[in-house]
Amino acid sequence: MSQLRLNLLTGRWVTVVPSRAKRTSDFAPRAQKVENDPDRECPFCPDSAHADTPLLENVDAAGNWQLRVIPNRYPAFEGDESLAVRNLGPVHVMAEASGTHEVLVYSPEHEVRFDNLSDEQVAKFMAALKTRFAAHANTPNIRYTQAIVNHGREAGASLAHPHGQLLGLPFVPGEILEEERAFERFKGGCIVCTTTEAESNNERFVLANDHAMVICPFWSSSPYELLVMPKAHQQHLTDTTDDALVGVGIAIRDALKHLVATLGDIAFNLVFHTAPSHHAGMYHWHAHLFPKLTTTAGFERGTGVMINIIAPEFAAQELRNAAVNA
Ligand SMILES: [Zn+2]
Ligand SMILES: [Zn+2]
Ligand SMILES: [Zn+2]
Numbered sequence: 001m002s003q004l005r006l007n008l009l010t011g012r013w014v015t016v017v018p019s020r021a022k023r024t025s026d027f028a029p030r031a032q033k034v035e036n037d038p039d040r041e042c043p044f045c046p047d048s049a050h051a052d053t054p055l056l057e058n059v060d061a062a063g064n065w066q067l068r069v070i071p072n073r074y075p076a077f078e079g080d081e082s083l084a085v086r087n088l089g090p091v092h093v094m095a096e097a098s099g100t101h102e103v104l105v106y107s108p109e110h111e112v113r114f115d116n117l118s119d120e121q122v123a124k125f126m127a128a129l130k131t132r133f134a135a136h137a138n139t140p141n142i143r144y145t146q147a148i149v150n151h152g153r154e155a156g157a158s159l160a161h162p163h164g165q166l167l168g169l170p171f172v173p174g175e176i177l178e179e180e181r182a183f184e185r186f187k188g189g190c191i192v193c194t195t196t197e198a199e200s201n202n203e204r205f206v207l208a209n210d211h212a213m214v215i216c217p218f219w220s221s222s223p224y225e226l227l228v229m230p231k232a233h234q235q236h237l238t239d240t241t242d243d244a245l246v247g248v249g250i251a252i253r254d255a256l257k258h259l260v261a262t263l264g265d266i267a268f269n270l271v272f273h274t275a276p277s278h279h280a281g282m283y284h285w286h287a288h289l290f291p292k293l294t295t296t297a298g299f300e301r302g303t304g305v306m307i308n309i310i311a312p313e314f315a316a317q318e319l320r321n322a323a324v325n326a
Pocket of ligand 2: 190191193232233234283284
């Protein structure tokens with residue numbers, strides 16, 4: 001069972017998952033990693049011997065699954081206890097890491113990448129997010145759900161088969177609390193709606209469709225960072241209509257196409273930010289795309305201040321001009 005431990009210096013929770021890295025070889029360089037071991041069976045391929053009971057499954061006419069959500073076999077968060085904070089000592093504040101940890105296998109094909117998905121597959125992916133977010137919102141001990149896609153070893157993907165993860169947490173994480181405070185602080189209406197207006201057709205604009213706009217934000221903290229902004233003002237991803245949700249998913253896929261055309265098959269993190277289930281104030285859900293091109297070093301760890309060596313205006317120009325396959 002993993003534990004939440006409170007960093008008293010920052011007020012942020014840390015999750016300690018003791019079973020995850022048992023061997024020092026888990027920290028071995030890339031070439032020795034299991035991802036590249038051809039003898040190791042992929043647990044997410046359809047012919048895998050591991051028959052997990054899916055929490056959600058899309059099956060085609062022939063009876064083959066096209067997408068499935070399954071429990072993570074090595075969950076970082078597990079159980080239905082509500083957050084019970086305990087003091088173990090003068091500076092030792094902990095709680096059980098209850099909640100849920102799910103894997104969203106969005107294609108039966110081992111080799112496919114998010115930027116290669118068809119509109120229909122993107123629609124399935126976004127619908128699965130909506131369904132699972134709604135299920136988590138109805139689970140009493142889950143306060144926030146973090147959906148992510150990690151692609152590439154450098155971005156933390158431990159298995160090559162394309163998949164995302166949904167982590168249902170018993171607390172609202174610090175990053176979201178900070179964004180909530182920022183929405184409250186902003187005097188000009190909604191930050192995301194105002195950004196959409198301010199950045200359309202300028203030097204940081206990358207692409208748009210009827211339902212979403214993608215930019216390199218003015219405050220990009222890392223090279224080629226992207227912000228995906230749904231055009232409809234909704235607090236929660238689950239408030240969005242199915243059509244609009246597909247449009248946002250297609251904008252994410254197309255943004256990835258532009259990244260791949262510009263930089264190649266890079267590692268990236270895709271993260272969805274939505275208002276916590278029980279949230280009353282201002283918020284507008286969105287997604288961040290972080291290409292993993294650099295590492296954070298001492299200055300960033302020491303100060304929390306990121307140094308970005310590529311201006312977002314330059315990055316956006318490169319991405320706009322990329323020769324993208326339709
Ligand atoms: Zn596979
Ligand atoms: Zn808004
Ligand atoms: Zn955000």
